[in-house]
Amino acid sequence: MKSKIRLTFDKCKKAKRPALITYTVAGDNTKNNSLKILNKISKHADILELGFPHNTPIADGGQIQGSSHRALKNGIKLKDVFQIVKKFKKNNPNKPVILMGYFNLIYQNGENNFLKSCKLSGVDGLIIVDLPYPENKIFANKCKKKSINFIQLLSPTTSKERMKKIVKDSHDMIYYISMLSTTGGKLKVSPKKILKNYNIIKRVNPKKNLVIGFGITDKTISSLKSANGLVVGSMLCKTITNSLKMRQNPVTNLVKVVYSLKRKII
Amino acid sequence: MSFKIKKNIPLIDQHDKNFMYGGKFGGNFIPETLKKPIDDLTKLFAKLRKDKKFLRERDQYFTSYVGTPTPFIKLENLSDSLGGAQIYAKVVSEANGGAHKIYNATVHCLIAKKAGKKYVVGDTGAGYAGKMLSMAAKKFGLKCKIFMGAKDIKRQRPNVVAIRKNGAEIVPVTTGSQTLVDAVSECMRYWVSNCDTTHMCVGSTVGPNIFIKICAWSTAQISRELIKQVKEEFGKVPKNLKLINCVGGGSSAAGFWNEFMDTDAEFIGVEAGGPKNSRLHAAPLTNGSKIGILHGAAQYVIQDKEGQIGSTESISAGLDYPGISPLHCFLKDTKRAKYTSASDEDALKAYQLVSKLENISPSLEPSHAFAEAIRIAPKLRSSEIIIVNSCGDSLKDKDIIKQRLGSYTR
Numbered sequence: 001m002k003s004k005i006r007l008t009f010d011k012c013k014k015a016k017r018p019a020l021i022t023y024t025v026a027g028d029n030t031k032n033n034s035l036k037i038l039n040k041i042s043k044h045a046d047i048l049e050l051g052f053p054h055n056t057p058i059a060d061g062g063q064i065q066g067s068s069h070r071a072l073k074n075g076i077k078l079k080d081v082f083q084i085v086k087k088f089k090k091n092n093p094n095k096p097v098i099l100m101g102y103f104n105l106i107y108q109n110g111e112n113n114f115l116k117s118c119k120l121s122g123v124d125g126l127i128i129v130d131l132p133y134p135e136n137k138i139f140a141n142k143c144k145k146k147s148i149n150f151i152q153l154l155s156p157t158t159s160k161e162r163m164k165k166i167v168k169d170s171h172d173m174i175y176y177i178s179m180l181s182t183t184g185g186k187l188k189v190s191p192k193k194i195l196k197n198y199n200i201i202k203r204v205n206p207k208k209n210l211v212i213g214f215g216i217t218d219k220t221i222s223s224l225k226s227a228n229g230l231v232v233g234s235m236l237c238k239t240i241t242n243s244l245k246m247r248q249n250p251v252t253n254l255v256k257v258v259y260s261l262k263r264k265i266i
Numbered sequence: 267m268s269f270k271i272k273k274n275i276p277l278i279d280q281h282d283k284n285f286m287y288g289g290k291f292g293g294n295f296i297p298e299t300l301k302k303p304i305d306d307l308t309k310l311f312a313k314l315r316k317d318k319k320f321l322r323e324r325d326q327y328f329t330s331y332v333g334t335p336t337p338f339i340k341l342e343n344l345s346d347s348l349g350g351a352q353i354y355a356k357v358v359s360e361a362n363g364g365a366h367k368i369y370n371a372t373v374h375c376l377i378a379k380k381a382g383k384k385y386v387v388g389d390t391g392a393g394y395a396g397k398m399l400s401m402a403a404k405k406f407g408l409k410c411k412i413f414m415g416a417k418d419i420k421r422q423r424p425n426v427v428a429i430r431k432n433g434a435e436i437v438p439v440t441t442g443s444q445t446l447v448d449a450v451s452e453c454m455r456y457w458v459s460n461c462d463t464t465h466m467c468v469g470s471t472v473g474p475n476i477f478i479k480i481c482a483w484s485t486a487q488i489s490r491e492l493i494k495q496v497k498e499e500f501g502k503v504p505k506n507l508k509l510i511n512c513v514g515g516g517s518s519a520a521g522f523w524n525e526f527m528d529t530d531a532e533f534i535g536v537e538a539g540g541p542k543n544s545r546l547h548a549a550p551l552t553n554g555s556k557i558g559i560l561h562g563a564a565q566y567v568i569q570d571k572e573g574q575i576g577s578t579e580s581i582s583a584g585l586d587y588p589g590i591s592p593l594h595c596f597l598k599d600t601k602r603a604k605y606t607s608a609s610d611e612d613a614l615k616a617y618q619l620v621s622k623l624e625n626i627s628p629s630l631e632p633s634h635a636f637a638e639a640i641r642i643a644p645k646l647r648s649s650e651i652i653i654v655n656s657c658g659d660s661l662k663d664k665d666i667i668k669q670r671l672g673s674y675t676r
Contacts, residue, residue, distance in 0.1 A: 055574045056447065056574075057451070058451055058454045058458070059297040078572055102559070103295055103559055104559040104569070107557075108556070109572075130296055132294070132297070132298050132301050135295070153297070154298060155297075155299040157299050157303065158301070158302065180461060181458065185459060
């Protein structure tokens with residue numbers, strides 16, 4: 001059976017557009033609001049990434065750190081993250097949800113236990129920032145057995161030889177990190193150059209769904225729309241931060257931003 | 267499965283193919299972007315440590331720039347006043363810059379030059395790692411940035427001044443607890459974004475495996491000198507020998523013990539117990555913390571049930587860290603070393619007593635080790651020998667000591 005992630009990419013390909021993938025942090029700015037956000041933006045977004053926050057992130061920029069900090073301050077726990085997913089999935093069973101975070105939380109929860117909760121709540125995929133290939137082989141296999149997508153990452157520093165191995169071992173989606181940066185950095189590489197690297201990876205296996213993330217905003221998204229999917233994260237976290245600063249409703253502001261992002265790639 | 271320390275193999279090399287010590291400590295839990303730079307560095311270091319020319323270069327700098335050997339002295343007055351064991355000190359604080367951090371900093375700058383990098387970045391807690399890296403960077407013509415917690419910038423002013431004097435930029439870290447743990451995170455994040463042009467120096471035996479290796483390999487100079495000095499003093503490595511060292515990240519202890527690994531010498535590591543009657547501490551080994559992942563390596567780490575890294579508190583900025591080197595986790599599990607802790611108050615008292623009776627004045631980090639020596643010495647026979655690594659000078663703690671004790675004497 002095809003995964004929901006794969007079906008989503010198939011659908012987008014038919015419509016000749018990239019999948020819009022959003023990233024928000026579970027519990028930002030409250031548990032209720034982050035569920036509301038998922039419910040509302042899912043009208044425009046194709047795949048929803050949901051961060052489970054960690055207080056010592058080694059690859060996140062200021063915006064996502066800020067969101068994680070807010071969520072943790074609100075007391076978000078792993079069980080709440082799964083609750084949010086479960087409630088969302090009840091109304092949107094076909095919309096893929098990918099959890100993203102750092103390995104220590106899974107390690108403390110227990111790999112099997114964590115995957116069981118993923119399965120029960122309806123999580124479709126996982127991105128683990130600090131569990132690279134080949135160290136992730138065992139865990140990625142466990143995911144596969146449970147029909148959960150383990151999403152491998154590639155970066156501009158990944159060698160060709162390594163890239164081939166990772167693509168071969170990947171599931172339905174691969175994530176290409178556009179540049180040397182933490183999340184939310186300013187796009188310091190031209191979209192042309194990013195797409196050039198993107199195409200090199202695509203040539204290894206054209207059937208694999210490859211998405212681009214890091215540094216993508218409303219200003220840069222349309223220039224990258226030939227990709228299979230585009231991830232926007234920090235810009236959304238920033239929208240929440242700014243809404244709170246201006247005492248505006250973060251949910252409505254975020255929906256507007258996601259809608260305008262979608263308009264730019266169709 | 268139980269693991270043992272292997273004889274005749276450097277401790278840093280006793281890992282498996284996943285770079286794990288004892289099957290569970292260390293490794294490389296890093297973002298994909300850092301895989302290649304870490305791989306490159308691993309290969310370069312493996313080559314350099316076998317390269318006779320490089321070793322000669324290192325030794326030259328250690329001799330002419332760091333100043334070797336650092337003194338090995340008997341603390342007659344302290345031993346006499348306590349009664350019991352004979353207490354000695356390896357006065358590593360006599361090394362250029364005033365602490366053991368100079369070894370790691372010098373080696374990192376040598377490697378950065380070989381790698382063709384023009385920029386070097388590093389983290390610092392007590393400010394020594396930052397000060398030494400800025401010194402070495404200046405010496406080797408590298409541009410230098412130091413990441414330091416805002417809280418530590420305030421409490422370690424003399425080292426902050428020194429770093430700036432050396433022409434390095436200090437980047438204040440205002441996230442989290444604003445101490446060493448946040449400085450290391452921020453430094454790693456910076457490296458993720460700049461790994462193509464910049465060499466990263468991790469200030470202690472923590473982080474992804476290669477940084478643990480380079481650091482412990484560099485500080486091993488301490489015990490290379492000491493084992494000779496001990497043999498000169500006693501004719502051999504004596505039977506009843508205890509080597510006491512403070513541990514935060516664990517770099518000075520790793521270097522202090524390395525050459526004695528296959529001898530009968532007993533190793534005692536002293537963690538920061540924090541303020542008396544406080545529940546906060548920085549002693550993951552003493553207090554039975556669980557294994558978790560911090561800064562790219564699996565280790566005993568202070569954390570909550572969920573895996574969020576816990577807050578620590580210690581009077582000593584250099585020991586104020588929730589994790590501990592995977593090497594020390596391995597030494598603990600194999601029972602090769604024992605670990606205990608000393609409180610802020612114990613460390614202050616030890617600083618005071620040693621500074622009063624002897625010609626040395628240990629900083630608050632080694633004062634934790636002296637506290638343990640002072641505690642156990644009276645219970646031991648006079649044939650027993652204790653050597654304490656006095657790995658830092660109190661000058662940097664002037665402000666804290668004045669505030670806590672009313673006056674500062676050195």
